[in-house]
Amino acid sequence: MRGISIGFPGVKALSAVDFRLFPGEVHALMGENGAGKSTLIKTLTGVHTHNTGEIRLDGAQVSFTGPGQAQEAGIATVYQEVNLCANLSVAENILLGREPRRFGRIDGKATRARAAELLARIGLAIDPGSTLGSHPIAVQQLVAIARALTVDARVLVLDEPTSSLDAEEVAELFRILRVLRDDGVAILFVSHFLDQVYEISDRMTVLRNGRLVGEWRTEELDRMALVSAMIGRELGALAEVERRGERHSPGADVVLRAEGVGRAGAIAPFDLDLHAGEVVGLAGLLGSGRTELARLLFGADRADTGRLVVGGTPVRVRGPRSLIARGVAFSSEDRKADGLVADLTIRDNLVLALQAARGWARPIPRRTADALVAEFIGKLDIRPADPDAVIGTLSGGNQQKVLLARWLVTRPKVLILDEPTRGIDVGAKAQIQKVVADLAADGMAVVFISAELEEVVRVSDRVVVLRDRRVVGELRGGEVTVDAVMTRIAAHPEPTAVAG
Amino acid sequence: MTAMAPTRIPRRFLPVVATFAVFVLTFGAGSVRYEGFASGQVVANLFIDNAHLIVLAVGMTFVILTGGIDLSVGSVLALSTMIAAATLQAGWPVWLSVLAVLASGSTLGLLMGLVIHHFQVQPFIVTLAGMFLARGLCFLISVESVSIKDPAFRAAATDTIGLGGGVVITYAVVVALLVLVAGAYVLHLTRFGRTVYAVGGSESSARLMGLATGRAKVGVYVVSGFCSALGGLLFGLYMLSGYGLHAVGMELDVIAAVVIGGTLLAGGVGYVAGSLVGVLVLGTVQTLISFEGTLSSWWTKIVIGVLLLAFIALQRLIVRRGPGT
The missing domain is CATH 3.40.50.300 (P-loop containing nucleotide triphosphate hydrolases)
Structure with a gap:
């Protein structure tokens, strides 16, 4: 993405931010609240459209008018708040819009089988036929990740995926992310847990107030430097x-x-x-x-x-x-x-x-x-x-x-x-x-x-x-x-x- | 969760099962009390008298599943009887008249759907406008009742199909049941249908999942418009006339049937089969009261009101306990 700007009525959410993602790499997007992380992600995933600048995918300029298009292009997203339908079954939530079909009708059996396969891949032992709403939030989050795997994703965007997971589930998630990364998927990871960011990411981009602060390789940036870059001041308040x-x-x-x-x-x-x-x-x-x-x-x-x-x-x-x-x-x-x-x-x-x-x-x-x-x-x-x-x-x-x-x-x-x-x-x-x-x-x-x-x-x-x-x-x-x-x-x- | 006894009825089917139980109970009560109530023909008549209501209920189920509402169905039904009667009187062939009715109903639905989706107006308001518009259009065609004299149409109305044992049904019943099956098929086995459920569950989630939510939201009003038009044709067969005062307030009966059938007004949960049972419950109550003879037919409304309250309370209870399996 080059020079993306986007404006909401009254608030300029992003101005001229450049951002790049490489295949086979976990890239952490860091910034305070209101820095523009969510906006950048939503632009990348087709929820918002950008006013200026361009998005290139594999060198070709793309422009999305909706999340469906971005997903077609291989950009899968897992949002912070679980964005699934609690009234439908787990299998349907994973495959909604991409169900296996036979003669134009949805093949329920194949859907459940495919969902079971994907759940197995992320090591989640739940009944694909059960209603999503009957599971705790953490499980729903993992189901959202299973959904992201259904698209043959080249870019996987995770916006605060770990905020409702416990340590064990986070470890599990990271195992899955590493597998995907080694398969050549470009992963964009947003989290407020610094430990997690340092554990999983290879590269970081820091935003502040809708502007780009910089991009570093993770090992080149220590925690103090990262936090200073994010909040634009020394850690006085925290230390106090x-x-x-x-x-x-x-x-x-x-x-x-x-x-x-x-x-x-x-x-x-x-x-x-x-x-x-x-x-x-x-x-x-x-x-x-x-x-x-x-x-x-x-x-x-x-x-x-x-x-x-x-x-x-x-x-x-x-x-x-x-x-x-x-x-x-x-x-x-x-x-x-x-x-x-x-x-x-x-x-x-x-x-x-x-x-x-x-x-x-x-x-x-x-x-x-x-x-x-x-x-x-x-x-x-x-x-x-x-x-x-x-x-x-x-x-x-x-x-x-x-x-x-x-x-x-x-x-x-x-x-x-x-x-x-x-x-x-x-x-x-x-x-x-x-x-x-x-x-x-x-x-x-x-x-x-x-x-x-x-x-x-x-x-x-x-x-x-x-x-x-x-x-x-x-x-x-x-x-x-x-x-x-x-x-x-x-x-x-x-x-x-x-x-x- | 998976350890739960497999024999238990999944909670999401509970409202439908409850409705069915109410149907069996009311019908059973009628059978005990009145001689001749428990006959095959009484059941068949339930379908014959309510074929149009079944078709409307299928369309309404689509709309309510998305969390919307369609108040125009009664008026569109009346308009359809009017268009059918007027065009047939003008000498149009039956097929052309039917086509005109279905096209105009679907178009009205499409227009309302487009306004609801693109201007983000509440469905209540838009379909209320549609209701007045369709009702007004009826009287633009004629303020009088127009009777249908076309022989082919009359034949279709009066011809019956024997089911054995002297029980007969009309072609309208066959059409209604076909619509019901088609509705269930579309809702459960097509992407459009599943998107309808997803939109009802959480529209923003469905959009972020990349589903064609706009198409689904507009689509359900087209389906409902089409069903209203088809219901109008069936009602025309039943009454053999077109009249601007047909089916006044019927939209509310339909909504009641759908809700009694277990469809959640908030959207996302419900089955067309439930709506069918809802219509049958309404029909049974009506039959009971006509068997009683001395009771005012308005008792039907009172009973329906009580049932509606009971079912909404039941739904709340189920929802509050959480949507479990």
Whole structure:
């Protein structure tokens, strides 16, 4: 790709970016949120069309008017959010649009057989006839990769493919990628996990603010240099949080207490006290019950046993509203599905939450709203810093910040953050971690959930460890280290194969 | 997941099975209560009286599977009876008249589909406009009821096929069942059909998968338009007249039948076979009430309303438990 530019109304997403991909090589595309990675990928895969510049495939200029054309040309894509149809079977999802046909009709038997073959190639033991929606997200992601294999792909684009996979599945994915690379496929890999990028990639391209920063061979670029190139400044913000060595010992007042709260099939009964001014991390592998625990605390799911006590009084949980009314806020891991209203502006989204808290009868003066919005845009460094920008046009990290701001405007006493940094880059991660630390310093109780242990350890004063849908330990103060958490998680060997 | 007992009915078939159970129950109740209810001819009459509804329901199933809705079907059906009656009265040969009806229905569907897809307007609004347009066009042709006197057409209406045991069906039933089979074939064994399901499941995903989503979205309205026109011909055979006030509100009966048949209004889940059973349930309720004799025929509407609510509640329950196998 040479000199690609693309513009959205109001936002210039990419300007004159050159990018090249070689066969038999894994190329990592790096950049902060809003750097233009997703836009570049969508241009390459025919979702967006470019205003200027050209795309050459094997030397021949190509121009795609839709994803179908790009796939015909041998460019297969696996997107960050699983883009498959949950209502159809696994086999159909793999082969939709490319089913084997006999006399014009789809050959169901051959479809399932071919799908089984592809699933076997990536080592996924599931029934091709089963409904996709019945499988966990991680399995669906692998199915998406199996789909990408159906096209005789010369270019395979993976946009954050590992954000919902556990370590074992990532290893499996990388094994598959290496096989494909050795077959001469050009692989474009986007991930925010630096370890993974260094493990798999041969070459890197860094974008920042829609511009090309540079292209390096992976071994020529060390981590510090890469991160500096991505965020365009030294790692000050990150280091600041990192230095936060001393951990708060919990204050006297318990804001939220869970007594024997549990739900069959979701999580075994647990006790948990949240104190004002502390950050409690929830650590555990994918499927260990982190989200389930958080949803019970928020009343999103009904507990079978136990009770919640907020500020000293027991709460009859009738749904999230019971807890929102008492100052508990929950930011979900799936920001696409529940959380933001993508068609509204930043201002509208923030005001929505505030209005809900005030009741419909008391309108919010425009000036108050503007002041609030400006405050949070500044505080969280939301980009673009335009209150009238539509959420849907923002990058993932900035959407996450707006979601966070939406809860913060209601000034909650307890803030539950489920994977607030998933799929966003180092710089934005550091900012969110810093915001969390500041909020706790102001006296808020924060529950922080993340799949990244380092992050949980860095942010939390106390870490609750989960395994197999059960609370298995708690670490506080000086005990909180990655090693200690890992030891707790691994105290008994995990049964292997999450998929199945 | 795979360890689940294989004898259990897959959850996605549950609504259809439930509908079928309701059909058997209502029919059984009728058989116990009324003499002569449990006869082959009563069943055959269900098909004869509702052949047009079956055809409309097949078209509507396509549309609802994509997550859309087609409110124009009743009016297009009326318009079709009108075009058929008027052209036959003007002395057109039957084949040409039929062709004109089918072409105009499909064209209306195509137009609505194009507007929905290219201007990204809600199907509700576009087909509402189509509904008024088609209804208005009826009265442009004639404000009076126009009877159909063409002998060939009349013969096709009254001729019957014996199924043995004195049970007879009309040609309209044969046409309706053929449409049903064709609909099932297209939905399950062609790329167009599978794309329809994919669009209903997640349109953006389907687009990113490189499927021809636009073609599918426009296509379903053409299918529905064609089915409405064909349904109009069958209704014309049944009534032997064209009239602008035929089938007022029938689009809602069709939607009810499709939903009772287990098709999810949000799209992506459903079967034409379910829609057939949905139509049969509606027909059975109607028959029951006519057997009762003293009940007002409006009881049909009340029962359908209750059934509709019950089935939507059932669907919600199934969806909330997650789309399992």
